[in-house]
Amino acid sequence: MTGIPPHISVRDLNVFYGKDHALKDISVDIPNKKITAIIGPSGCGKTTLLKSFNRLLERADNVKVTGQVLVDGEDIYDPKMEITHIRKKMGLLSQKPYPLPMSIYDNIAYGPRIHGEQNKKKLDKIVEHFLKTASLWEEVKDKLHGPAARLSVGQQQRLCLARGLAVGPEIILGDEPTSALDPKSSQHIEKRFIELKERYTIIVVTHILRQAKRLADYVLFLYMGRLIEHGPAQAIFENPQQEMTKEYIFGVIS
Amino acid sequence: MDKRYIEENIFKFLMAVSGLLIISVLLLILGTIAYKGLPYLSWEMVTQPPQNGYYLGKGGGILNAILGSLYLTGGATVLALLISLPVTLYLNVYAKKDSVSVYVTRFVFDVLWGIPSIVYGAFGFTLMLFWGMQASLFAGIITVTFLILPIMTRSMDEIIRMVPGPLLDASYGLGATRWETAWKVVVRQALPGISTAVLMAFGRGIGDAASLIFTAGFTDALPSSLGRPAATLPLAIFFQFSSPVPQVQGRAYAAALILTLIILGVSFASRFLTKRFTRHIVR
Amino acid sequence: MLSSFVTIYARRLFVDRAAKRVLELVVVCSGLILLIIAGTLYFRSLPVHGQAHWGSLLMSREWHPSRGQFGFLPFIAGTLWVTGVAMVLAVPVCLLMAIYLVEYAPRFLREGINPLIDILAGIPSVVYGMWGVLVIVPFVKNYLAPWFGVSSSGYSIIAGGMVLAVMVVPGIIHITMEVLKSVPQELRDASLALGATKWQTIKNVVTRRAMPGMVAAIVLGLSRAFGETIAVLMVVGNVARVPGSIFDPAYPLPALIANNYGEMLSIPMYDAALLFAALILLLVVLYFNVVSRLILSGTKWSSYYYG
Secondary structure, eight states: OSSSOOOOEEEEEEEEETTTEEEEEEEEEEESEEEEEHHHOOTTTTTHHHHHHGGGGSSSSEEEEEEEETTEETTTTHHHHHHHHHHHHHEEEEOOOOOOOHHHHHHHHHHHHTTTOOHHHHHHHHHHHHHHHHHHHHEEEEEEEEGGSSSHHHHHHHHHHHHHHTOOEEEEEEESSTSOHHHHHHHHHHHHHHHHTTTTTEEEEEOOOOHHHHHHEEEEETTTTEEHHHOOHHHHHHSSSSHHHHHHHHSOOO | HHHHHHHHHHHHHHHHHHHHHHHHHHHHHHHHHHHHGGGGHHHHHHOOOOOOTHHHSBBBBBBBHHHHHHHHHHHHHHHHHHHHHHHIIIIIISSSSTOOOHHHHHHHHHHHSSSSSSHHHHHHHHHHHTTOOOOHHHHHHHHHHHHHHHHHHHHHHHHHHSSSSHHHHHHTTTTTOOOHIIIOOOOOOHHHHHHHHHHHHHHHHHOOOTTTTTTTTOOOOOOOOOOOOOOOHHHHHHHTTTSSSSHHHHHHHHHHHHHHHHHHHHHHHHHHHHGGGGGGGOO | HHHHHHHHHHHHHHHHHHHHHHHHHHHHHHHHHHHHHHHHHHHTTTHHHTSOOOOHHHHHOHHHHHHHEOOHHHHHHHHHHHHHHHHHHHHHHHHHHHIIIIIIIHHHHHHHHHHHHHHHSSSOOOHHHHHIIIIOOOOEEEEEEHHHTTOOSOOOOHHHHHHHHHHHHHHHHHHHHHHHHTHHHHHHHHHHHHHHOOOHIIIIIHHHHHHHHHHHHHHHHHHHHOOOOOHHHHSOOOSSSSOTTTTTTTHHHHHHHHHHHTTTSSTHHHHHHHHHHHHHHHHHHHHHHHHHHHHHHOGGGGGGGOO
């Protein structure tokens, strides 16, 4: 990697759910302005790792986290750290899109508003701009004040993308963001990701190997809570070093 | 025929009997109230307070009790909402799920829900004596607030618990604080359920008599001040029903009909509101 | 620009923390209500239960307030009789109805009956009492008692029990239905696939699985019946004697409080005795709640009660 320090680097991260040791000694740097895919069989801790990046884990019960996650050089698990600050730097796309219970317009404006933007004209601009970025503008420009819940699932996911981008993050986290979508909508989201990686660091959890191959520049392979292997996508897919990675990529374990 | 099916058919028969029994009892109750009450129902009943000689069968109505019940229960519902909404938001947004404090709080409200209204009445009266107050609209409001608080809180809690976790994550993910999430996302998402809980508590409060016997008092005057006694519908029914004068007894039937209609109206309103508020709800 | 961001940010965090403190305060205060009620009742009734033994208070038949004798047995017996009769009448009907609605009834019937049960739950207790006086009391006097060869004024335990039975029906049905619905479909399929009939499946698999929840439903119904006041008071006769049969009048605890509290305070210790009655009711409800909670151990059904 070049001179710019990585946005996210993980140091000796361990996560426990009660007695369940979900992530074991993870250390890795996530490259900037690239798409990083986290792959591995289900239940291997992919989503846990993703959620540890913006501390959404702590909503669950008796979770214990040790080690460090550094975002722009700051340890987000430092008790003194104010978390809303970190979360603003990251946009999140969940498996199933969850529009907020308000209109399309208010969904996008929600983030900027809570962060202090009150100017109606500016908000209008923000809403239009990010809906265009998520290529949703043409479909919804006539019903901006209609309920977001009435959009199709594919549209909702793009809305969630636009909503996440509107708070001005540097990083986009996707937790299997296409798993609830039809093939057409999935393609839509993937295209957006490829456009966006020039400006954002994107981290995507996926269990679809082909999707990882299509999208990823960098790959982390997790198995049973351990980071087995990580490296540039081409290297991992064409010449995996570890036996386990080979078995997964060539379809022996799944 | 197979023996197994004979047993099944016996039980199916018993089930049908049970069902018919319950439905016919319901119809019998509604029918009795309507049959007895309708002849005495008049415009005068709902627009006038009792006139002189009302309890001997002369003119007047029960406007005092209707207004008294609405004010009293309305006031109690507002007070209860001011407590139960913060409690449910705390339980579901701020507190860690399944922590001891959450468990204890839910348990306490379950027990409070189970406490008979007569106990609240006796407790309210003791408080009144302690503060040197008289039976009054205010004392009634406080007592009914105690009575409906657990109902409102626990039913609201069940609703707000259903708000999907990822929806909270979506809001946190944008950098919102817990308070912003609670107030702007959770409350909006749960609005239909919250309004149902509020109306349910209102319906329960307006029908209760036992908590008011000692606390709200009774008067023929329209309610005018928090410090004065106030008439209420359940007590108006209770007192007039024991009158030997047929005309007065008839008015008890009419009052019962009015009270039942109000409660059914509230229950239908809550269904209707639930439908209206679902516009923005995420499923 | 940066400084305005910092102030907005500081304000948001402040609001969040302040809100947390306020909410915590409300939660703690509302949680204390139970303690305050229990404490008030306990200490205000101290003159009665402070000197006498609890057991002798609860087991004595002598109720002569003006002589300072407070034996609660007639009232406790009255409460137990009325509640018992109500449960015997209500429970089988409720369980059968709930099983029918969940297992057999077509969808439209189930959804059509729900609002009817809600109506039954919504009728105020004074109206139930009125209905009892108009319909049940004459029925007991003119038909039921003669049929058993006894004479009765109609104002009796059986009348109170019948009215009360109708009143607890909606709650028990509601919660039992929730419990039955929560039995996984796979369990039914597994039994049916072994060649069991529908009824055998219900009898041996569904109800067995749902048993704790159904017991809890009954316990909660019992606790509701225990404290019902006005409706029972209107039909039960209110005679302070230990009843001998279900056609005798009785005087349940809640009725005792409702009829006398607030008026007879001139007699020394009378108010303490009535608050002691309230304390007994509170303790019984607390006990029932703990029991049903232990049975359900933290499942969500309990709050469906009283709907």
